Amino acid sequence: MPVNLTPPVAAQLLPVAGFSLGIAEANIKRENRKDLLVMQLCEGARVAGVFTRNRFCAAPVIVAREHLAQNDGIRALVVNTGNANAGTGEQGLQDARTTCAALAGLLGCKATQILPYSTGVIMEILPIAKIAAGLPAAVANMRADNWYDAAHAIMTTDIVAKAMSKQVMVDGVQVTITGIAKGSGMIHPNMATMLGYIATDAAIAQPQLQAMVSEAANRSFNCITVDGDTSTNDALMLIATGKAASPEVRATASSAYQTLQAAISEVATYLAQAIVRDGEGATKFITVHVEGGKDEAECKQIGYSIARSPLVKTAFFASDPNLGRILAAIGYAGIDDLDVAALKLYLDEVLVAEHGGRAASYREEDGQRVMQQSDITIRVVLNRGAADATLWTCDFSYDYVKINASYRS
């Protein structure tokens, strides 16, 4: 079950002016399930995004990148679940383009003004006829207050839908930010099996919009791991409709940029953490904080070594303070000049290890107490610099194996 993750409340998800959402049941993998989402943008809206770095990236990722690069003015995004359209070769590219063309016909725009997204099983051909048949219903259903249903329509193995709204004042004008995301397994940064869509009615120039989504991803979706598997389909998209009365953000140094960046990163971080809390089989939410490093890269490297270790993750599942496994994971992180005698390891506020071994003050019952919590922080103090990094992960349970051993069937 998800760890301390409250389902979204429909009434708390705020419409974003210039942005509407339509959902349909297209029977892509199963019957009677919302599996198709169309998001329509007002004219003049700007879109920026970051995509998976997996070399086997899915056909829709390739097509979405192409269409973004054409810069024709994006008018809609379309997302299907139930099939990833990845590892599908030339046929897959053709199917992604056909999806865009079909939606463009319904909306009266060009196919290059549509961005496609898919999530689900890899290496199966997209049932393009079902998608084409489902699109008219999604378009007919288009509403600005459809965020709650949209959050549900993009779920795959997710148990809880992930959505959040936030309002901030920008140059004296209230602007709205609403975001949704999906993801539960195959979660490892750059990116996770993860789709995220965050829209705002603020007006933001294209270079600043791209900077904002990249920075938000680096602070959020690129700081989580469930199983170390990087998906073929991930994308985080940021849409600015410009319908609010606030002046266009044109400089990264401006206070308006900083305010929006902070708010958008907050929404992205909430969504990214929600993915970990809903991680496949998760029973614990674990924050890994590495500080005192020479640079952020080595802090992340050590953090991921801990966060990916099946031995660490099964120990947390068992609430067993077998904390030497964390030391081992620090040791094999690949930092060749690491002085293990100089570092300190904490579990929440409990000092576990220092001087290369168990801390003299450490008592098993203190470690045991923290291990039994559902939210736990592992803190590593390297004492060799001023950099730090924070990652989020979950434990590794029977249910992870069960879910992934039976996902397709």
Next chain:
Amino acid sequence: MPVNLTPPVAAQLLPVAGFSLGIAEANIKRENRKDLLVMQLCEGARVAGVFTRNRFCAAPVIVAREHLAQNDGIRALVVNTGNANAGTGEQGLQDARTTCAALAGLLGCKATQILPYSTGVIMEILPIAKIAAGLPAAVANMRADNWYDAAHAIMTTDIVAKAMSKQVMVDGVQVTITGIAKGSGMIHPNMATMLGYIATDAAIAQPQLQAMVSEAANRSFNCITVDGDTSTNDALMLIATGKAASPEVRATASSAYQTLQAAISEVATYLAQAIVRDGEGATKFITVHVEGGKDEAECKQIGYSIARSPLVKTAFFASDPNLGRILAAIGYAGIDDLDVAALKLYLDEVLVAEHGGRAASYREEDGQRVMQQSDITIRVVLNRGAADATLWTCDFSYDYVKINASYRS
């Protein structure tokens, strides 16, 4: 249960002249269990080894490296299970030295002529009094034909003991090689949670002995992974007693060297594969062969990306040909210029994917048939060079989680 792994037969494990083994029950972690092994070497025997690269390497690893470097002539190796003496700081180093001193006293040699090894739980203080109390019994028990019991004495979560003998002709003289190993979880190269001891009565000069053990490790123990966790304690040791009548091997280019290298690598490969077959919770033995790469490094990188993926490993556990997960793992291996349209993926002899997607000839029932076997080969043909690499791994089952969630208790 171990995958197609036959337990060793005591009568098939051949004594190595100049090498004897003594076992004791020292009650280190549990009562009534063989947990202490002393291996005594004749005067003039040579020893070479490779050790874990984990920065949190255990105290005995540090002391063994020191004693090897002193070059006083090693006279014995001592191994305890039940406690890794890792993450134990200064106390740990002192305990490893005390172990050596106690054994040296019994054997009438110097402490620096002893090499210590430990395996078991990390970050707990070694019960040095129990070890000291157990050593006399191990020394009293010393016999040349004790390999079978020795293989059992070094087991931790292993289900089946791992041992093999082989005889080859070197310069017209029959020489004997016998090896034992332990390891089951926390298995990832450089090194695995893995101890291996291979002895031969051949005479081999020190530089050639070191070259031989390094090459054997690279072809065997450095090609396996169970869970991606590199242990703090790993070691593979090669001992040459020189008691056979064959001339000393002094040149890497000699046919005697090549013959011995091949035979020792064969023993090491058998032992390494046995560790994977006995991998915690394993139900499938999976060979990952990557060929047609630019260099061996990229073949290993792609191979490990597949072999470490929890999604791939759970699919094999379920006998579910959800083979797109293998494509995803190839894609996120970090080879930036990889052309995914050029590669081919095979499951045994079945062509699964080419041209960036599912092969036209692929039928689900063919994939299903191979997935149901207990021994399976994943073959990736990169079509960009002449290098190749072979790795071995196992699937990921409920029992892996069960074993590791309850190991300490």
